Amino acid sequence: MHYRCSIITRNLEVIKFFQSFDICDYKFDFYSFRLESAYNALLKTPPSILFVDLDHPDYRQSDWNSLVEVLNYMECQPVLVAISSTKSFAYQALKTGFQDYLLNPLYELDVRKSLVKSRKCLQMRTSRERDNxxxxxxxxxxxxxxxxxxxxxxxxxxxxxxxxxxxxxxxxxxxxxxxxxxxxxxxxxxxxxxxxxxxxxxxxxxxxxxxxxxxxxxxxxxxxxxxxxxxxxxxxxxxxxxxxxxxx
The missing domain is CATH 2.40.50.1020 (LytTr DNA-binding domain)
Structure with a gap:
């Protein structure tokens, strides 16, 4: 099974990291433009896993309501993974519903662990839906x-x-x-x-x-x-x- 991963970031180092990241079964899309355009693209093609760079300048100026609102419009919400150069947003991220929190600069082992955790979360969700x-x-x-x-x-x-x-x-x-x-x-x-x-x-x-x-x-x-x-x-x-x- 292939998992579609979307990444909202303007950080070129983060983009380069994922572009060079070699892992089968995962396809990465990048949204480096304004949040409004990124959200529109997400609603058109919802991902399985969504990486959100919390250092994105638009997030520093908002209270994240825009992200929560977009997620509520998704019939099947993606697993959320936060990326930041600081731990300052960790509590707010967990409260919003992020599954994992990665510190930048990114390390391959940490990202691989996060992807495995996200995949297990998706599999459990699918199993739960099937049982229902x-x-x-x-x-x-x-x-x-x-x-x-x-x-x-x-x-x-x-x-x-x-x-x-x-x-x-x-x-x-x-x-x-x-x-x-x-x-x-x-x-x-x-x-x-x-x-x-x-x-x-x-x-x-x-x-x-x-x-x-x-x-x-x-x-x-x-x-x-x-x-x-x-x-x-x-x-x-x-x-x-x-x-x-x-x-x-």
């Missing part, structure tokens, strides 16, 4: 669904109804037990007929034995049974730790 997708097959129809969209699943005889964000519903010709065994630990059985996405829960009401996906008690809810009370108690402890839920 399930395929629902119906005869000759294949539907690929991101599991993060699922609020809960409801058994309906030998089929299962999946209720999604945006009040959408999909029927799968699989049993609820199949999904219980297939889905990640983010999904929890709370009833003989229901599995919920723990990350989607907004409220647990013990007096009504209901779990809500909206903070409003009049909102969307599903029941939990006494048989699965221990699982619900465990969910409550987790959500209290994360400070994500209200209880009635």
């Amino acid at each position: 997708v399930i395929c629902l097959k119906s005869y000759s129809d294949y539907r690929f669904l991101n599991v993060e969209e699922i609020l809960y699943l409801k058994a309906d005889n030998n089929t299962t109804d999946l209720f999604l964000n945006g009040q959408k519903q999909v029927t799968a010709f699989k049993s609820l037990k199949y999904f219980e065994d297939t889905l990640s630990d983010d999904f929890l059985r709370i009833h003989n007929s229901y599995i919920i996405n723990k990350r989607a829960v907004k409220r647990i009401n013990y007096s009504k034995s209901l779990i809500f996906f909206d903070a409003d008690l009049n909102g969307h809810s599903v029941p939990f049974s006494r048989k699965f009370r221990d699982q619900v108690d465990g969910l409550k402890k987790t959500l209290l730790t994360d400070e994500q839920v209200l209880f009635g």
